[in-house]
Amino acid sequence: MSTETIDKPVVKESEALLSKRRRKLISDPLNDDNPVTVQVLGICSALAVTTQMKPTLVMAISVIFVVVMSNLAISLLRNTIPSRVRIIVQLAVVATLVTLVSEFLKAFAYDMYKELSVFIGLIITNCIVMGRLEAFALGNKPYDSILDGFGSALGYAWIILAVAFFREIWGSGSVFGYKVFEEVFGANIATNGLMVSPVGAFIILGLIIWVQRTKTGYVEHN
């Protein structure tokens, strides 16, 4: 696990609902400690679902739901989970939540379900989910865990949405299915087929990581 457990601070009774410390729980993963670009987790799905904005958005919302809810569940159970089977317990909770998401999509957004079904299932293996459970939820109170999960998932969400934005506009000339290129330049603008294939996602993701690390000055230490 590339994150370290955040030391549990002594929470005073009167801590504000969104105190500075709690705001940091949400804001840190958005940039300085981003799960995708800094911790380099969840790359698999970041490559797979990002050819278009719409499925990416559904994926992002699903991951937010799963991370927040599993963080909440594990945090509530943290004092009862036997440590010897904790990984299996986490897995069972995450798998249940993922199945729920998949079932709901199948009932209410069948087109999305068809497009995303495999990748929704693979949220189970998204390292961000288990990473947050191990590193945070097992040792922190429910409300903090929700914030932490929300922050991490949001950090993942904005990165994959950014990747999807560039891939869709260069690969298909559209944004959310709306044909931007056609509107602006007329019908015959060539799109870049590379962007539609997973290779395109690697390139975009690499560029985002490059830009971000240049700005934050983050360097990986061995």
Added chain:
Amino acid sequence: MRQSNVYVITFSIILTVVLGLLLSGTSQILGPKQKVAIELDTKKQILGAVMDIEGEQDILGLYQKRISSFVVDANGEIVEKNEKGETLIAENVDVAKNYKKAPEDRLYPVFKFHAEGNEDDVESYILPLYGAGLWDAIWGYLALDTDFNTIKGVVFAHAGETPGLGARITEDGVQARYDGKQIFDENGELVAVEMMKGEGKDYSDDPHKVDGMSGATITANGVNAMLKNYISHYQPYISKAKSGGDAVAIK
């Protein structure tokens, strides 16, 4: 205490039961809704073979007005009841399940696209297709003109073809290449339509060839095999319907 075997086992059992109940409950509650969604999706695909349904609101209503269906067996005879004696409904025939049986044991649904309100005024016959692509199953619907030769439209779908390569069979642009092509040659022999290797060539003067998809030759081969294979299974019905006029085709 929290580390004792009894505690671990009890905890695991309780967790399993709770999660199990949650999942089976959800599945029970959402089941009917999912069935409707699947039905809508199937009907969308069937209609999509003959018309542009983009932005169409009332798919089910349209389907009811324009499509009638029946089931034939491998000899082209209309089958009305299954082995259990229940009335067969073409929409409920699972093509994927039938694909696993031997071709002569399968049931073959036929969908007639007809003028509104008149079942005999058939505009095209829509036949389901099923086969294998590069990674996983591919399927679709083939709409034939009343001459049972000219293709009026196709839709393809897939379970796991590569996005941007094989998955392009779902694109309108690729499917439109089949429009107006023919499945029988001058002697009445089945040749189907072959998607060629390579992309960007003009096959408009060859009724049995369409332009390929660059980088997706194996998916294209799968589509070719699926077309030929499934049309050949429908051939007994096609020849009966052709010779006997609509007498066979009408329920």
